[in-house]
Amino acid sequence: xxxxxxxxxxxxxxxxxxxxxxxxxxxxxxxxxxxxxxxxxxxxxxxxxxxxxxxxxxxxxxxxxxxxxxxxxxxxxxxxxxxxxxxxxxxxxxxxxxxxxxxxxxxxxxxxxxxxxxxxxxxxxxxxxxxxxxxxxxxxxxxxxxxxxxxxxxxxxxxxxxxxxxxxxxxxxxxxxxxxxxxxxxxxxxxxxxxxxxxxxxxxxxxxxxxxxxxxxxxxxxxxxxxxxxxxxxxxxxxxxxxxxxxxxxxxxxxxxxxxxxxxxxxxxxxxxxxxxxxxxxxxxxxxxxxxxxxxxxxxxxxxxxxxxxxxxxxxxxxxxxxxxxxxxxxxxxxxxxxxxxxxxxxxxxxxxxxxxxxxxxxxxxxxxxxxxxxxxxxxxxxxxxxxxxxxxxxxxxxxxxxxxxxxxxxxxxxxxxxxxxxxxxxxxxxxxxxxxxxxxxxxxxxxxxxxxxxxxxxxxxxxxxxxxxxxxxxxxxxxxxxxxxxxxxxxxxxxxxxxxxxxxx
Amino acid sequence: xxxxxxxxxxxxxxxxxxxxxxxxxxxxxxxxxxxxxxxxxxxxxxxxxxxxxxxxxxxxxxxxxxxxxxxxxxxxxxxxxxxxxxxxxxxxxxxxxxxxxxxxxxxxxxxxxxxxxxxxxxxxxxxxxxxxxxxxxxxxxxxxxxxxxxxxxxxxxxxxxxxxxxxxxxxxxxxxxxxxxxxxxxxxxxxxxxxxxxxxxxxx
Numbered sequence: 098x099x100x101x102x103x104x105x106x107x108x109x110x111x112x113x114x115x116x117x118x119x120x121x122x123x124x125x126x127x128x129x130x131x132x133x134x135x136x137x138x139x140x141x142x143x144x145x146x147x148x149x150x151x152x153x154x155x156x157x158x159x160x161x162x163x164x165x166x167x168x169x170x171x172x173x174x175x176x177x178x179x180x181x182x183x184x185x186x187x188x189x190x191x192x193x194x195x196x197x198x199x200x201x202x203x204x205x206x207x208x209x210x211x212x213x214x215x216x217x218x219x220x221x222x223x224x225x226x227x228x229x230x231x232x233x234x235x236x237x238x239x240x241x242x243x244x245x246x247x248x249x250x251x252x253x254x255x256x257x258x259x260x261x262x263x264x265x266x267x268x269x270x271x272x273x274x275x276x277x278x279x280x281x282x283x284x285x286x287x288x289x290x291x292x293x294x295x296x297x298x299x300x301x302x303x304x305x306x307x308x309x310x311x312x313x314x315x316x317x318x319x320x321x322x323x324x325x326x327x328x329x330x331x332x333x334x335x336x337x338x339x340x341x342x343x344x345x346x347x348x349x350x351x352x353x354x355x356x357x358x359x360x361x362x363x364x365x366x367x368x369x370x371x372x373x374x375x376x377x378x379x380x381x382x383x384x385x386x387x388x389x390x391x392x393x394x395x396x397x398x399x400x401x402x403x404x405x406x407x408x409x410x411x412x413x414x415x416x417x418x419x420x421x422x423x424x425x426x427x428x429x430x431x432x433x434x435x436x437x438x439x440x441x442x443x444x445x446x447x448x449x450x451x452x453x454x455x456x457x458x459x460x461x462x463x464x465x466x467x468x469x470x471x472x473x474x475x476x477x478x479x480x481x482x483x484x485x486x487x488x489x490x491x492x493x494x495x496x497x498x499x500x501x502x503x504x505x506x507x508x509x510x511x512x513x514x515x516x517x518x519x520x521x522x523x524x525x526x527x528x529x530x531x532x533x534x535x536x537x538x539x540x541x542x543x544x545x546x547x548x549x550x551x552x553x554x555x556x557x558x559x560x561x562x563x564x565x566x567x568x569x570x571x572x573x574x575x576x577x578x579x580x581x582x583x584x585x586x587x588x589x590x591x592x593x594x595x596x597x598x599x600x601x602x603x
Numbered sequence: 604x605x606x607x608x609x610x611x612x613x614x615x616x617x618x619x620x621x622x623x624x625x626x627x628x629x630x631x632x633x634x635x636x637x638x639x640x641x642x643x644x645x646x647x648x649x650x651x652x653x654x655x656x657x658x659x660x661x662x663x664x665x666x667x668x669x670x671x672x673x674x675x676x677x678x679x680x681x682x683x684x685x686x687x688x689x690x691x692x693x694x695x696x697x698x699x700x701x702x703x704x705x706x707x708x709x710x711x712x713x714x715x716x717x718x719x720x721x722x723x724x725x726x727x728x729x730x731x732x733x734x735x736x737x738x739x740x741x742x743x744x745x746x747x748x749x750x751x752x753x754x755x756x757x758x759x760x761x762x763x764x765x766x767x768x769x770x771x772x773x774x775x776x777x778x779x780x781x782x783x784x785x786x787x788x789x790x791x792x793x794x795x796x797x798x799x800x801x802x803x804x805x806x807x
Contacts, residue, residue: 386662386689390618392711393687397624400714404631419627426620469690472664 115182115192115213118199121169121206123149123162135215137185154183165196168209174198179216191216243341247276248334263322263343265315276339281313309344321348366446372496372568387466388433391426398423436463439492446490446575450599453485453494453531454523460498461521470506479522485531486599489576494596497569497580501535501592504565508539508590530578531598538589542582550582569594608725610732611635611655615645615671616687617663621710625658628714629721642666642674651678654732656705656724658717661688661695669695672702681731683724687712741801747789755782759795760802 109116115132119125125143133140136152143151149158161180168176175197181189192213199208237244243260247253253276256268264271264279271278312322323342328335402419405411411419461478465471487494502519509517520536542550551570566580573580576596583591612633616622622638629636635655639645642659643666657675661668672684683705688695696707705727706720748756751772758768769779792798 386710389689389710390621394618394620394624396711397621397628397714397717401624401628401631422620422624426624429620469662472662 113215115211117148117211117213118208119148119165119211120208123147123165126208132213135184136182136190152182154181154189157181164194165209165211168196168198169206171198171206182213241342243339243343245276245279245339245341247337247339249336251276251337254336260341263314263320263341264312279312281311281319284311312341312343320345372500372565384433384437384467386469388430391430391433394426395423395430398426446493448488448490450486450488451491453487453489453533453596454480455484456489456491456495457498457521457523457533460495460502463495464499464502464506468503468506470510471502474506474509474517474519476502476519476521479520481523481525485523485525487531487576487596488599489596490572493572494576497572497594498533498535500565500569501594504592505535505537505539505590508541509537512539514538525598526595529598530595533594533596534583534591535594536586536589536591541586541588541590544584547582547584551580608722608729609634610725610728611637611653612658612721612725613637613639613645613649613655613682614658615639615642615663615668616658616660617641618660621660621687625717628718629658632718632722633725642668642671645671646674651681652735654681654725654728656721656728657682657684658721659684659686661686661692661699662690669698669702672699672704676702681728681735683727685717685720685724687717737801744790744801748786752782752786752789755779756786756798756802759783759786760799 109129110131112129113131113135114129115135116127116129117125117132118127125146125148128138128140128143130140133143138152149162153161157180164176164178164180167173175195177193177195179191179193181191183189193216194211194213196209196211198206199210201207237255238258240257241259243263244255244257245253245260246255253272253274256266256271260271261267277284308324310322310324311319313319321344323344325340327338327340329338330336398419402411402416402423405419406416458478461476465476502521505519509519516538518538520534522534522536524532524534526532551566570580573594573596578594578596580592580594583593610633612629612635614622614625614629614636615638616625617640619640622640626636626638637648639648641663645657659668659671668686668688675682675684684699684703685706685708686696686699686704687708687710689710699707705724708717708720745753754772755768758771763771765779765783766776769776772779787793787798790798790801792801
C-alpha cells in the first residue's frame with residue numbers, strides 16, 4: 098500500500114496534465130500544481146474560484162459549461178471534449194479534456210473530475226475546424242476557374258461564382274440539373290455516355306486529363322473551355338469535380354500568333370520577291386537586249402516577205418519559209434516574257450525534288466543570256482558524275498545562285514584583266530550535305546568587309562540594296578543549309594552554298 | 604533613188620537569227636551579202652582594197668563592234684560602218700559616230716531604214732573606191748616615170764610647149780616629143796587635160 102502511494106505521488110509530480118476537480122457550479126476544489134502552472138497559476142490560488150470565469154476564454158465559456166453540464170445532468174458518465182483555457186497572462190491554450198462525473202458517498206453527483214492535455218497549435222486548428230468549410234467555400238467561390246461538382250449520375254451539386262459567370266446560370270437554378278446542359282446539344286448524349294462508361298469500366302476518358310472541349314452558356318452560345326475532372330469518394334458515393342477554364346482568350350491569342358506567323362511569312366516572301374525584282378532590274382538592259390534580238394529578226398523577215406510578195410518574187414514555199422522563221426522568233430520573244438514574268442511573280446514556296454546540277458545549269462543559262470557582263474567572262478563548271486537530288490524551292494535556290502553569279506560578274510566587270518573566270522563546282526560532303534562553290538578571279542572581299550557580308554543593308558556596290566546575301570542566307574537556312582564566304586581563298590572570291598542532299602544517283 | 608550599187612555587204616552579229624534575217628533583207632537589193640559571227644572572223648577574210656559596207660553589232664563577246672571599228676580605222680576606211688545595237692548605250696553610240704560610223708541603229712529598227720542606210724553607205728563606198736583607184740593609178744603612173752620624164756611632166760603641167768621644154772632642158776625638140784609620147788602612153792590617157800587631172804590628184 099505504501100508502495101502504491103509512492104508510485105501515485107511520483108506520477109502525480111511528473112505528470113504534465115491538468116488534473117482538475119470542479120463542483121457542480123464550477124468552483125475549483127482541486128488542481129494539481131503542474132496543471133496550475135500550465136495556465137500560470139499557483140494551485141492554491143485557484144481553489145474556490147469559478148473555473149469557467151477565471152480560466153476559460155469568454156467566447157468558449159458557454160461551450161465548456163455546456164459539456165460539463167451534460168455530465169452533471171447525468172446524461173453521460175464520461176466525455177472527451179475540447180475547449181481552450183486562458184492563462185493568467187491572458188494567452189489561450191487549447192486543451193483536450195476527458196471529464197467524468199464525481200459522486201459523493203451517497204451516489205449523488207457533486208461535480209466532475211477532469212484531465213486536460215495541451216493540444217499543440219490548438220488555436221489555429223480550432224479555427225480551421227470552425228471555418229474550414231467556409232474557407233473552402235470562399236476559395237472555391239473566389240477561384241477564377243469554374244468549379245462544378247456533380248454526383249455519379251451527373252446531377253450538379255455545387256456551382257461556384259466563376260461557373261455562374263462562365264455559363265450564365267445562377268447557382269439556385271442549376272443545382273439539381275444534369276451537368277450535360279452545360280455542353281452543346283451535339284455532345285450531350287456523349288456526355289452521359291462518358292460518365293456511364295467510366296463508372297462501368299473505370300476507363301478514363303477525361304478524368305484527370307485536361308481537355309479542350311466546348312461549353313454551352315444559358316443563352317445557347319458556345320465557347321472553348323479547358324476541362325479537368327477529378328473524382329472523389331465520400332462514403333460510398335462518388336462525386337465528380339469539374340474544373341473549367343474559359344480559353345476563348347487563349348484561343349484568340351493563338352489565332353493572333355498564327356496570323357503573325359503568316360504575316361512574317363508573307364513579309365519574307367515579299368522580300369524574296371523584292372530581291373527577284375532587283376535581279377531583274379540589274380539585268381534590265383540585258384533583258385532589253387535579249388528581247389530586241391527576236392524583234393529585230395521578226396521585223397526584217399516580215400519586211401523582206403512583204404517586199405518579195407509585193408513584187409511577186411516569192412512563191413508559196415518561200416513565204417511559208419519566212420513565216421516559219423517569224424514564228425520561231427516570236428516564240429523566242431514569248432519565252433523571254435514568260436521567264437521575266439516568272440521572275441517577277443509573287444509566289445509561295447514550293448518544295449520539290451530536283452537535280453541540283455540541272456537547276457544550276459539553268460541558272461547559268463539565265464545569267465549568260467541576260468547579264469551582258471557575262472559575255473566577257475568564261476564560266477566553267479565541275480560536276481560529279483551522279484545526279485544530285487535535293488529537295489528545294491527551285492525558284493528560291495535559283496535566285497541564290499543567280500545572286501552569287503551576278504555578284505561575281507559585278508566584281509569582275511570593274512577588273513582590267515584578260516581572262517575573267519567564274520568556276521562553279523559541286524562536291525558532296527561526307528555529312529549528308531552537298532556544296533556548291535562559286536569562285537571568281539576578281540578582287541575578292543577585303544578582310545574588313547568579310548564579317549559584314551551577310552548583314553542586311555550592307556553593300557559595297559554603289560547601287561546595292563545590301564539585301565542580296567542576307568536573303569541568300571535566309572533562303573539557305575530555310576532549306577536547312579548555309580552559305581558562307583571562304584576566307585582561305587587567296588585568288589579572288591569564293592562563296593559556298595551547302596544544302597542537305599536527298600540522294601546521289603547515277 | 605539611184606540604182607543600187609552592187610558592192611558586198613558584210614554583216615557581223617553574234618545572234619544567228621538577227622544575222623539570218625538581215626541577210627534575207629539585204630539580198631533584196633544586193634547580190635553579195637556576207638555574214639560573220641565575230642569581228643575576228645571578218646578580219647581574217649577582209650580585203651582592205653575592196654569596197655562595200657559593214658553592218659556591225661556593237662556589243663559582242665570577244666572583239667566588240669567598237670574594237671573592230673578601231674582596227675579598221677588603221678586601214679583605209681573605204682568600208683563605211685553601220686552600227687546596230689541591242690541596247691541604247693549613248694556613250695557607245697557617241698564613240699562610234701566620233702570614230703566615223705556612218706549610221707547607228709537601235710534594235711529593233713525599221714527594215715526600210717536599214718536598207719536605205721546600206722544604199723547610202725554603198726554609194727559612199729563606191730565613191731571612195733573610185734577615188735582610191737584613181738589615186739592608185741596616179742601613183743602607179745608616177746612611179747613608172749624616169750627622172751627626165753618627171754622633169755618634162757612638170758613643165759607640161761605648167762602649160763609649156765615642146766619647143767619651150769626642149770629649149771629649157773637643152774634637148775632637141777624631137778627628143779622632147781618622144782618623151783611626151785612616152786608619158787602619155789604610161790599614163791594611158793589620150794589628152795593633155797586627162798594627163799593634168801591624173802597628175803594633180805597625186806599632187807593635191
